[in-house]
Amino acid sequence: MPATQSSNHVRPAAIHAQGWAWRHAGRSTPAIQDLDLRIEPGERVLLLGPSGAGKSTLLHALAGVLGDEEDDSDETGSLLIDGVAPREQRGGAGLMQQDPETQVVLSRVGDDVAFGAENLAVPRDEIWARVHEALDDVGLRTAAGGGLALDHPTAALSGGQKQRLALAGILAMRPGLILLDEPTANLDPVGVLEVRDAVQRCLDKTGATLVVVEHRVSVWKDLVDRIVVLQPPSAGGGVLLDGTPDQVLTEARTMLMAAGVWVPGYVPATRARRTTTQETGGHESTAQFLLVAQDLAVSREKPRRRRFKTIPPVPVQSGISAQVRAGQALTITGPNGAGKSTFALTLAGLLAPVDGKVSAAVELSEGAGIDPFKWKADQLISRIGTVFQEPEHQFVTGKVLDELMFGPKHLGHGEERVDELVERLRLTHLVDANPYTLSGGEKRRLSVATVLAAHPKVLVLDEPTFGQDANTWAELASFLSELLDAGTAVVSVTHDEEFSAVLGGTELRLDPATPRVPDSQSQPARQEAGAA
Missing domain, CATH: 3.40.50.300 (P-loop containing nucleotide triphosphate hydrolases)
Incomplete structure (x- = not known):
């Protein structure tokens, strides 16, 4: 079936958190707390903060997949997408996670991209128009991207291709909000650029709102127009810094480094190793x-x-x-x-x-x-x-x-x-x-x-x-x-x-x-x- 341009419109989402906090079941302290945050439709936001600041928790909450009414988790304040609680409009946001392997659902490329749209009860003809369009948008049908057919086995894809496949599945759902949780963490340098560039092409085309979590700032700083830094609950929670990438990275560089943020050009000091003859280029090591x-x-x-x-x-x-x-x-x-x-x-x-x-x-x-x-x-x-x-x-x-x-x-x-x-x-x-x-x-x-x-x-x-x-x-x-x-x-x-x-x-x-x-x-x- 030839690719066709779908008429369905992507409406960029707005996010509003007010005094929002979440405590996981079985935990005595919250994973994130006192969050006041507003993200306007179409904004591209890089979410930073030390490990344990609640970044992934926020993304899972926005995707509507965080907890349910049966467990003893606890939520306070409000977190809304376009004025509605995320769990009441699942499918309105698309979440791409760290591990490429865990996001592949079906054995063939086309079926995997179609899976999300099928679960949203999109008409069949519309689904396959979206599948073709999404694969084109992420570059998987080009010669450089592998020129993949719809029946190409997903098991044969590289890590970078699997992440782009996951992105295609999200795009086929036509969400107004794209959520990326360290999507390049397990990828080689080539795969990192493949995914980053695919995301940029999709955002330029759809205008969707983006929230991306990534420790390595340099990968995303030129794609986003805003950086938000979260504090862990142990330090009071909430937003520590919020501004343009240049403003945040220049004016608060020392503060960011102290908070554990990977600002460009910064490598933290570590304990020095004792050298061996092998490591210093001498005779072969006699180590056992x-x-x-x-x-x-x-x-x-x-x-x-x-x-x-x-x-x-x-x-x-x-x-x-x-x-x-x-x-x-x-x-x-x-x-x-x-x-x-x-x-x-x-x-x-x-x-x-x-x-x-x-x-x-x-x-x-x-x-x-x-x-x-x-x-x-x-x-x-x-x-x-x-x-x-x-x-x-x-x-x-x-x-x-x-x-x-x-x-x-x-x-x-x-x-x-x-x-x-x-x-x-x-x-x-x-x-x-x-x-x-x-x-x-x-x-x-x-x-x-x-x-x-x-x-x-x-x-x-x-x-x-x-x-x-x-x-x-x-x-x-x-x-x-x-x-x-x-x-x-x-x-x-x-x-x-x-x-x-x-x-x-x-x-x-x-x-x-x-x-x-x-x-x-x-x-x-x-x-x-x-x-x-």
């Missing part, structure tokens, strides 16, 4: 090997049975060789879709290799065997601790303190490290909270703390700094630096160049493999000393 990957091929797929044959999965990456040494950092870099997380999970013993092998040294295995994938759960978590890209995937209790105690209790370890972790990772005020009610940055710090509480010798981290303000970023980077100097090996999947520079060590860059090419033709990834 803990894990070795040899000619590894990796995939998240499982082998399939066809008649009497077992069909192995197609590797997302092949020919990987790397070493993990005690007290040293290994940083895994590369564009979205290159298999970085899959390799990290395989190295950590959570996925079986398609080919090649991962071997653990005697000092790490301690009698458990050479293959980490064959270790029992308690053997694995006490040796190799893994922090997933999505923090919620590793929460198992309903209370932050119980989450931290879970590993030590089941392993029979002392719990003396828990108090230190709570303080160092700024979780003291949250020990009685439900982990699922925390902000994105707080969830990430909790997921790191729960793994560290088990005292592993190897720590595998997938995007450890996403969602962190500058202050919590510096604390996390400094803490990991201390662990390295104490002999823990740290493996990080990250796009954060400043974080990689703090930890030092070596870099393993993975570039996308050509799909379904025999292993013998794929280019092996190599580990380079001193590149991180």
Whole structure:
């Protein structure tokens, strides 16, 4: 069906908050409080503030998906979109979240874009006109964007393409308010620009109101016409600063840095690492090997049975060789879709290799065997601790303190490290909270703390700094630096160049493999000393 121009009009929304506050169920203190804010139709607003200031809570409230009348959450004051409570007009605002993976609903591109409009009971012919138009608007039907057909599998998209797909689904709903919650946090630099530019094209065309939450100001400051900085409830809540980007970033730069805002050109000070001969370009390090990957091929797929044959999965990456040494950092870099997380999970013993092998040294295995994938759960978590890209995937209790105690209790370890972790990772005020009610940055710090509480010798981290303000970023980077100097090996999947520079060590860059090419033709990834 050819693309057609829809006649449906987007009416930019107005936002008005007056003395608004929200307390999550099970929390003794509010996530956001005393908010007085007015956003006019068509304004583009960048929402800033330290981790825990309530930015994501506000966006979820505006999308009408925050809590319901059945739980014991508490709301005071008023929050209105065009004079109506957001939950009474769901679909009037479109929310795009941090993680590209969690926003894909259906298996084909066209169906996924149509999903929201279908749920709003838009007529069928109108839906598909909107789908074509939305895909054009976000650039996914152009040659540069992949030239995607409507039946293209969503599983084959890169991270940047998935975020643009989510944006297309929002646009097909024709909301007057677009809400972006750190939409580029997990993307490589190319994906960041893809999403930012797609948002700008859509806003220029529709005139919709925009509220975007992002810690990295430089990505969005030239697209927005206003910056609003929130204070956390512990500092009194409400709006700390409000003005044009130039005004706020120039007149209040020192105040913003103190509040943990990533103002352009600012990198917070961190603890200095002890250098090693390898990191200073000298002779090869004599640090002890803990894990070795040899000619590894990796995939998240499982082998399939066809008649009497077992069909192995197609590797997302092949020919990987790397070493993990005690007290040293290994940083895994590369564009979205290159298999970085899959390799990290395989190295950590959570996925079986398609080919090649991962071997653990005697000092790490301690009698458990050479293959980490064959270790029992308690053997694995006490040796190799893994922090997933999505923090919620590793929460198992309903209370932050119980989450931290879970590993030590089941392993029979002392719990003396828990108090230190709570303080160092700024979780003291949250020990009685439900982990699922925390902000994105707080969830990430909790997921790191729960793994560290088990005292592993190897720590595998997938995007450890996403969602962190500058202050919590510096604390996390400094803490990991201390662990390295104490002999823990740290493996990080990250796009954060400043974080990689703090930890030092070596870099393993993975570039996308050509799909379904025999292993013998794929280019092996190599580990380079001193590149991180």
